[in-house]
Structure formats: structure tokens, C-alpha cells
Amino acid sequence: MTTDATDTTVTDEAVRSLHATTDPRLRELLTGLIRHLHAFARETRLTQQEWERAIGFLTATGQTCTDTRQEFILLSDVLGLSMLVETIHGNNADRAAGATESTVLGPFHMTESPARELGADIDLVGGGEPCVVSGRVLSRDGTPLPGAVVDVWQADGNGFYDVQRPEVQPPGNGRGLFTADAEGRFWFRTCVPSPYPIPTDGPVGDLLRATARHPYRPAHIHFIASAEDHVPVTTHIFVAGSDYLDSDAVFAVKPSLVQEFTRTDDSSLAREFGVPNPFRHARFDLVLEHS
CATH class of the missing domain: 2.60.130.10 (Aromatic compound dioxygenase)
Incomplete structure (x- = not known):
């Protein structure tokens, strides 16, 4: 990625990095995920502190899961x-x-x-x-x-x-x-x-x-x-x-x-x-x- 990249070129570069993905459905899903996540960050002007808090929340969600409890399904619900x-x-x-x-x-x-x-x-x-x-x-x-x-x-x-x-x-x-x-x-x-x-x-x-x-x-x-x-x-x-x-x-x-x-x-x-x-x-x- 070039050093003068803008927020949109970051998105384009991330999508292009998937070009060698052999599974077409996986490439489609990841492309959509990247584009929507990046659009969300731009639309809400997501801060570094907010993103770190979100990562902490997702980490805690995974740590809460056990053999008899699925916190990620609950979150999805x-x-x-x-x-x-x-x-x-x-x-x-x-x-x-x-x-x-x-x-x-x-x-x-x-x-x-x-x-x-x-x-x-x-x-x-x-x-x-x-x-x-x-x-x-x-x-x-x-x-x-x-x-x-x-x-x-x-x-x-x-x-x-x-x-x-x-x-x-x-x-x-x-x-x-x-x-x-x-x-x-x-x-x-x-x-x-x-x-x-x-x-x-x-x-x-x-x-x-x-x-x-x-x-x-x-x-x-x-x-x-x-x-x-x-x-x-x-x-x-x-x-x-x-x-x-x-x-x-x-x-x-x-x-x-x-x-x-x-x-x-x-x-x-x-x-x-x-x-x-x-x-x-x-x-x-x-x-x-x-x-």
C-alpha cells in the first residue's frame, strides 16, 4: 500500500489482497465484509479508543463461551x-x-x-x-x-x-x-x-x-x-x-x-x-x- 493512501484506497487495497482466494464464495463474503466494515468506520468516524473497546467486547464474548454456553449466538440473536x-x-x-x-x-x-x-x-x-x-x-x-x-x-x-x-x-x-x-x-x-x-x-x-x-x-x-x-x-x-x-x-x-x-x-x-x-x-x- 502506498504511503499517501486515503481511507478509500485502504479499502481497495484490502479487497485486492483477496485476489488469490481460490474459493469464490469466501472471496465474495470477505470482500463484502471489508467494504461494509470500512464504510461503517468512515460513516461513524470510528475512533481508535472505540475500536479498542469493541475488540475488548468481542474478546470477552469469546472468553464467555463454554461447552454449554454460546455467547456469540446470543450476541447474534x-x-x-x-x-x-x-x-x-x-x-x-x-x-x-x-x-x-x-x-x-x-x-x-x-x-x-x-x-x-x-x-x-x-x-x-x-x-x-x-x-x-x-x-x-x-x-x-x-x-x-x-x-x-x-x-x-x-x-x-x-x-x-x-x-x-x-x-x-x-x-x-x-x-x-x-x-x-x-x-x-x-x-x-x-x-x-x-x-x-x-x-x-x-x-x-x-x-x-x-x-x-x-x-x-x-x-x-x-x-x-x-x-x-x-x-x-x-x-x-x-x-x-x-x-x-x-x-x-x-x-x-x-x-x-x-x-x-x-x-x-x-x-x-x-x-x-x-x-x-x-x-x-x-x-x-x-x-x-x-x-
């Missing part, structure tokens, strides 16, 4: 980037034709869900309102998908995932890996989820406080549904009427994913599901696009 990428490449264009809408993975899919029998209780600690979740996994044309796999994870009745409080919750609490029956049906017992704050004891929490944002997510259950010859979907169901549906800290709520958890007073149905009466019942289908 609260900046809206996770939801943007999901919206760009998710299956939302297929929603009009009936496919279940996707949403963010979130930072707590960090351990494998244990395989469980249909109807099993994933709430191993109790304390929440008893609930049954049931539905079918279907192809977009309405054909049931027997043997479809439904991966489920949620927080406990106090709003914590098993990996957040291992001294209180056994591994796998709030998680289950279910195989749909011959008619594509799945069902399991759990507790009604509650709204909860995302972790705020790390750099992402510092960012939320600095920007006067709340950390709360509306009540929800996570799902990944997959079946042979179909595109998997990563999604949630949100509890209708929950607080924060209109201000989710990670911007993940979609109206089609808000479901009623209906209060059910039916002793025979309660006996069938193995839950106390009355209980809450959420019924919905997971509809997959053919690959």
Missing part, C-alpha cells in the same frame, strides 16, 4: 442478525403453501436431547403447570410422516435451561428426542413454559444494559422436526397471551407460531395422557417441505 439470516434463507416463502415457519435456533441447543418414548414427561423437576403437547408431522400436501424425528427443548417452570443450573436440574431436563408414530403423531408431557430473561451476566448483558433494553423472551418451546426426503424445520411455539410477544429480546416471534395452551378439564383425557386434571393442552402440526 440480540442484534437481530440470527433472525435476519433465518428470514433470508428460511422456509418462509413456503409458508403460504402451508409449511411451518422457521425461527432462530437460540443459544441453548448445546447438548443432545435424550431419546424418549412418545408420551414421556420431559419435566423431570416439576413445579410448573402440567401440560401436554401433541400434534402430527406432515408433508406439505397433508401426508403424515411416520418415523419423523422431533427434537424438543425448553426452560423449566422457573425459566432456566438444564445447562444453566446443573446443580438443580438433571442433564436432559426439558429435552426430548421423539419419533413420530405410524400416523405421524407425537405427544409428550411437560410444564407450561414461562417467559424468561436471556443470560445477562456476560458481555451481551452489558450491551443490553448500555442500550436500555430488557432481556426477556416470551414463553416458548423449541422444536427441530426432520423426516426423510423433507427439509428440516427449526422453530418454536409461543404461548398465546404470554408477556413479551411484542418485544422478544431476539426478535423471533411470528404470528403463525403463537399457539393456545388450552385449559382442559377432562378426567378421561387426563388419565389417557397421565397428567393431573385439569391440565393445559397445546395441539399443533409441524409441516415440512419436500426436499
Whole structure:
């Protein structure tokens, strides 16, 4: 680079340095990253002190990550980037034709869900309102998908995932890996989820406080549904009427994913599901696009 370089020639030189990159997609991504980062620095007149502080923040974000905590995913979530990428490449264009809408993975899919029998209780600690979740996994044309796999994870009745409080919750609490029956049906017992704050004891929490944002997510259950010859979907169901549906800290709520958890007073149905009466019942289908 020449000694009389301007801010624009710095950008051009940095882009030209990628000329030998053999992977065209990598070259495209890095070129865009350099140009946008440099444009951001010029537009905001970024100072050296501010950039050093940003580097410190990113360093702390990486240092906060563990085998059971992903602070970078959390950062991506609260900046809206996770939801943007999901919206760009998710299956939302297929929603009009009936496919279940996707949403963010979130930072707590960090351990494998244990395989469980249909109807099993994933709430191993109790304390929440008893609930049954049931539905079918279907192809977009309405054909049931027997043997479809439904991966489920949620927080406990106090709003914590098993990996957040291992001294209180056994591994796998709030998680289950279910195989749909011959008619594509799945069902399991759990507790009604509650709204909860995302972790705020790390750099992402510092960012939320600095920007006067709340950390709360509306009540929800996570799902990944997959079946042979179909595109998997990563999604949630949100509890209708929950607080924060209109201000989710990670911007993940979609109206089609808000479901009623209906209060059910039916002793025979309660006996069938193995839950106390009355209980809450959420019924919905997971509809997959053919690959």
C-alpha cells in the first residue's frame, strides 16, 4: 500500500489482497465484509479508543463461551442478525403453501436431547403447570410422516435451561428426542413454559444494559422436526397471551407460531395422557417441505 493512501484506497487495497482466494464464495463474503466494515468506520468516524473497546467486547464474548454456553449466538440473536439470516434463507416463502415457519435456533441447543418414548414427561423437576403437547408431522400436501424425528427443548417452570443450573436440574431436563408414530403423531408431557430473561451476566448483558433494553423472551418451546426426503424445520411455539410477544429480546416471534395452551378439564383425557386434571393442552402440526 502506498504511503499517501486515503481511507478509500485502504479499502481497495484490502479487497485486492483477496485476489488469490481460490474459493469464490469466501472471496465474495470477505470482500463484502471489508467494504461494509470500512464504510461503517468512515460513516461513524470510528475512533481508535472505540475500536479498542469493541475488540475488548468481542474478546470477552469469546472468553464467555463454554461447552454449554454460546455467547456469540446470543450476541447474534440480540442484534437481530440470527433472525435476519433465518428470514433470508428460511422456509418462509413456503409458508403460504402451508409449511411451518422457521425461527432462530437460540443459544441453548448445546447438548443432545435424550431419546424418549412418545408420551414421556420431559419435566423431570416439576413445579410448573402440567401440560401436554401433541400434534402430527406432515408433508406439505397433508401426508403424515411416520418415523419423523422431533427434537424438543425448553426452560423449566422457573425459566432456566438444564445447562444453566446443573446443580438443580438433571442433564436432559426439558429435552426430548421423539419419533413420530405410524400416523405421524407425537405427544409428550411437560410444564407450561414461562417467559424468561436471556443470560445477562456476560458481555451481551452489558450491551443490553448500555442500550436500555430488557432481556426477556416470551414463553416458548423449541422444536427441530426432520423426516426423510423433507427439509428440516427449526422453530418454536409461543404461548398465546404470554408477556413479551411484542418485544422478544431476539426478535423471533411470528404470528403463525403463537399457539393456545388450552385449559382442559377432562378426567378421561387426563388419565389417557397421565397428567393431573385439569391440565393445559397445546395441539399443533409441524409441516415440512419436500426436499
